[in-house]
Amino acid sequence: MVLLVPIIGGVVALGLLVWCCVCRRKRSSDDEPTRPPDTSSLDTAAKSLGFLETLLTDDRVLIRRRFDIRDIQFERPLSKGAFGEVWLCTDRQNTMLAVKKLLQHKNDAYKEIKDFIAEIQLTASLDHPHIIRFLGVAWTSMDNLCMALEYLPTGDLLAFLRQNADMLTWVKDKLPMALGVAHALEYLHNRPTPIIHRDVKAKNVLLTEQLQTKLIDFGISRDRTQETMTAGVGTPYWSAPEVLEGNRYTEKSDIYSFGVLLSEIDSAATPYKDVRSPETGEPLRVWQIVSMIVGGSLRPTFSDACPQRIARVAKACLDGDPNVRPSANEVIEMLLGRAVSDQNW
Structure with missing residues (x-):
């Protein structure tokens, strides 16, 4: 009613x-100043993605919580949004995890990855019994960056x-x-x-x-x-x-x-x-x-x-x-x- x-x-x-x-x-306009110049140069794109990776490698908290992406098995999708999806995964100890990763978008990948890194950094900084628990982060390139969370x-x-x-x-x-x-x-x-x-x-x-x-x-x-x-x-x-x-x-x-x-x-x-x-x-x-x-x-x-x-x-x-x-x-x-x-x- x-x-x-x-x-x-x-x-x-x-x-x-x-x-x-x-x-x-x-x-x-959101975060527009942080976007790289609009260019078709592959070299410039590579440098831009390289800069994004330094946001991860320079973060001491994330480096301590980094895991090998080969140590998890993707079982089935749990949810999907406009830019990302969450999968049920298992690690080598057969522990279930919820793993969030980006969808493979062709447009504006830089901004999507940068925003995802900001989300990872923020989630990793939170520690409260009524907030989802951050477990770790994995990547071999920016294309497969993912965040592991507790599975509920x-x-x-x-x-x-x-x-x-x-x-x-x-x-x-x-x-x-x-x-x-x-x-x-x-x-x-x-x-x-x-x-x-x-x-x-x-x-x-x-x-x-x-x-x-x-x-x-x-x-x-x-x-x-x-x-x-x-x-x-x-x-x-x-x-x-x-x-x-x-x-x-x-x-x-x-x-x-x-x-x-x-x-x-x-x-x-x-x-x-x-x-x-x-x-x-x-x-x-x-x-x-x-x-x-x-x-x-x-x-x-x-x-x-x-x-x-x-x-x-x-x-x-x-x-x-x-x-x-x-x-x-x-x-x-x-x-x-x-x-x-x-x-x-």
């Missing part, structure tokens, strides 16, 4: 236009919620899941240089066999000092209004996404799945939903079975003003019922 509030017609076209423009700007056979949170919706309760099951993600965000946001995940959603949370949640996919994460904290990444329905309007990401953008995640945990469904036009009864298009999110007339809602405390936390996280949203630390206190004051929440 989703609360649908009528909106003025002029706002309707705004959301998708903003989002598309920002995405286009993102694709065309239970799968992602959204699929688990859908398969077990009738058996899960908030107090026993769902609250610990939500707290795990909140603790992961607290860790990221309180590092000496805060990390913004930028794509918090149930599909990016995996579960251990003990149902402990672990945040994954740091491919578009950035530290707060970087100049690439513009919009155009992430997933629209989970993105904060200010991000959809083209403003920079902050920690509070992750908090908004966490509020949407709480609705996924409550309903075992993606947000706005049942939103329809009050005039035609037809499902709304993405740009219409984005417009309503930006305008503040649409937010995920929660079931009657959801505890009021959880609904209050979600409402605070989903506030249109990022300055009013709680921090990750405050979210944890609110989820546990230990918040000293609800302030404006």
Whole structure:
């Protein structure tokens, strides 16, 4: 069930236009200064890829965690995205690993490899029980660069919620899941240089066999000092209004996404799945939903079975003003019922 509030017609076209423009700007300009000159010279290309390899060989952490790619066996694909795929692999001790590698793209390979190296370096720097564990990195050339992560056979949170919706309760099951993600965000946001995940959603949370949640996919994460904290990444329905309007990401953008995640945990469904036009009864298009999110007339809602405390936390996280949203630390206190004051929440 989703609360649908009528909106003025002029706002309707705004959301998708903003989002598309920002995405286009993102694709065309993000990290542009770091790209090599556009040249057909094979020698220049080789030097560029050689520079990328020095990013790995000069990283002491990665060199210590480097393994021989011949020591793993690729068993079967687990998932595939626009630029990369994750495989189930086994090592010589028959330990199962999740190994991420890039797809073999012909266009803009330099940027894709550079971004993947940044993801590897960031993931390797993280150490928290509610964040996926980095195991190692392997390459013989930039064409076969891959990152090994712990394998969690239970799968992602959204699929688990859908398969077990009738058996899960908030107090026993769902609250610990939500707290795990909140603790992961607290860790990221309180590092000496805060990390913004930028794509918090149930599909990016995996579960251990003990149902402990672990945040994954740091491919578009950035530290707060970087100049690439513009919009155009992430997933629209989970993105904060200010991000959809083209403003920079902050920690509070992750908090908004966490509020949407709480609705996924409550309903075992993606947000706005049942939103329809009050005039035609037809499902709304993405740009219409984005417009309503930006305008503040649409937010995920929660079931009657959801505890009021959880609904209050979600409402605070989903506030249109990022300055009013709680921090990750405050979210944890609110989820546990230990918040000293609800302030404006």
